[in-house]
Amino acid sequence: MKRNVLVALAAALGSLCLASGPHAHRSKDHHRVVFDKFPSEASFLRQDLRPVVDQIIREHGELEWETVVLTSEFHTHLGIYSVIGAKMGLKAREHFGVGLDRLVVKSFAGRKPPVSCLTDGIQVSTGATLGHGTISVAENAVPAPRAHFFLGDTGICLALKEAYWQQVKGDIGRIIQRHGALTDEYWAAVRRLGIKYWAEWSRDDLFDLTLVKRP
Numbered sequence: 001m002k003r004n005v006l007v008a009l010a011a012a013l014g015s016l017c018l019a020s021g022p023h024a025h026r027s028k029d030h031h032r033v034v035f036d037k038f039p040s041e042a043s044f045l046r047q048d049l050r051p052v053v054d055q056i057i058r059e060h061g062e063l064e065w066e067t068v069v070l071t072s073e074f075h076t077h078l079g080i081y082s083v084i085g086a087k088m089g090l091k092a093r094e095h096f097g098v099g100l101d102r103l104v105v106k107s108f109a110g111r112k113p114p115v116s117c118l119t120d121g122i123q124v125s126t127g128a129t130l131g132h133g134t135i136s137v138a139e140n141a142v143p144a145p146r147a148h149f150f151l152g153d154t155g156i157c158l159a160l161k162e163a164y165w166q167q168v169k170g171d172i173g174r175i176i177q178r179h180g181a182l183t184d185e186y187w188a189a190v191r192r193l194g195i196k197y198w199a200e201w202s203r204d205d206l207f208d209l210t211l212v213k214r215p
């Protein structure tokens with residue numbers, strides 16, 4: 001009997017949760033869908049990630065580890081802007097104190113890689129995706145690594161600080177000069193820097209935050 005009451009309560013809470021989300025099929029707060037425990041053991045990892053996994057989890061937390069792993073698999077390579085986008089989306093969630101699928105996002109990263117790679121990291125880290133209809137890309141804006149995040153009518157703009165952006169632009173320019181654009185060596189060098197900045201750059205330092213109104 002007691003168990004039936006608990007089951008009924010859980011079902012009621014579950015439907016409340018579904019009803020309160022920004023779209024119909026928002027899932028419960030437990031964010032994992034397939035994995036129960038997310039892998040971080042060295043034997044699961046590509047060779048170049050094995051030396052930094054402990055540092056990444058220690059300094060940025062398991063959630064960022066998991067988020068950037070999923071971003072990289074989804075994005076089909078490990079890049080600098082996609083890592084920054086993942087960190088940006090997590091920062092926005094922390095600002096509002098919310099889990100996945102709660103924010104509506106407008107990205108200003110344009111539609112041309114490498115800057116537009118930012119938007120893939122934002123999708124994975126916030127759950128605001130094209131499929132859910134909760135993210136859009138601003139048209140007619142000069143592409144930049146920044147995005148607006150809204151919870152209801154409250155919004156913030158997170159923009160990669162100028163000094164970091166200059167460094168990323170300089171890095172990518174030097175890689176292209178040295179290896180040519182989109183060559184195997186180019187992707188290898190971008191990956192090396194993506195891993196380095198994932199490990200070294202804190203999402204608490206990377207972004208300028210300003211308040212914005214929902215249009």
Ligand SMILES: [Zn+2]
Nearest residue numbers: 079082113117
């Ligand atoms: Zn990319």
